[in-house]
Amino acid sequence: MSADTHSLDLLVQALRRLPGVGVKSAQRMAFHLLQHDREGALVLAQALQTACAQVRHCALCHTFTEEEICATCRDPRRDAAQLCVVETPADQAAVERTGAYRGRYFVLMGRLSPLDGVGPREIGLHKLFERACDGTVREVILATNFTAEGEATAHVIGEALRARGLQVTRLARGVPAGSELEYVDLGTIAHALVDRR
């Protein structure tokens, strides 16, 4: 690229700030937008600016919202005695889609990951502890991911909340619905054996 493609180069650099986008993908995106979808580029620019201006965190559950308190936390029909802790709004949406949970949420917006510099403060654990100990919550359901970091996060939160006298549960580990044992990995079967009921 030469000097007279300065704004194209800046666009490629800016696209690289998106997670999972390397230099080749960023170039392909920039070429596509400029060649075939300039309207889409302007729509995206507008959407980015609007979202940055409008979206903030719910004062209660920490998820993304445009209000002071998010719609789920405002809903009086939801059970205030149960608090489900998830890593991201996408995880919250997955739990919601099951239709099997009618309590409240706390969204960590991340997971403990000391190697990446993400400690208790970064994922707002102090806010979670404050929220969980507000007197209305009786059970905290840990629904962080079943990855190493998600498990570690669940462990830390569980220890801290049990010390504060709260009932803490974790999503059940086991064989996924619809699966054949032959094709399930060994760790999952081992866990399902230990947690059999």
Add this chain to the structure above:
Amino acid sequence: MSADTHSLDLLVQALRRLPGVGVKSAQRMAFHLLQHDREGALVLAQALQTACAQVRHCALCHTFTEEEICATCRDPRRDAAQLCVVETPADQAAVERTGAYRGRYFVLMGRLSPLDGVGPREIGLHKLFERACDGTVREVILATNFTAEGEATAHVIGEALRARGLQVTRLARGVPAGSELEYVDLGTIAHALVDRR
């Protein structure tokens, strides 16, 4: 997502207009920008708007530029008798990096792909023919990709330009530098045998 995340939903929709970005990636991008990199989101918004306003096509070679004529076409040291036809600015950059070519370019900004509605007009073949027949060009080097569509595009251009009395060549097909025959695919070896010298 509920009604109070309207601008977040719009952002996810807008991100999906990027090539290769599905709903999960778009969500991850939106969450990442809003949670960790709002400055990056605003930089990207600005870069999109600037690029849309500034970037246009070179009047001679059709590549992206901010000037009437791009830097490569303006460069008087480049050989005007040779015209290298490539699909994208990225391909042009790849040829440039070799340092083995000192002629001019024509960038198609695509390839013939009738099933996607991309015909001769969409990739500016009329401009290429006009450019190639301006009296200065003696050799047209077809450097479209060695995919089915790239080959078809090269074939169509080659036929049309030979009919106009121009010398047309194609990048050599063969075994890549540094490769062991054992691991080269059969089609490539077959072509290298046919084109042996």
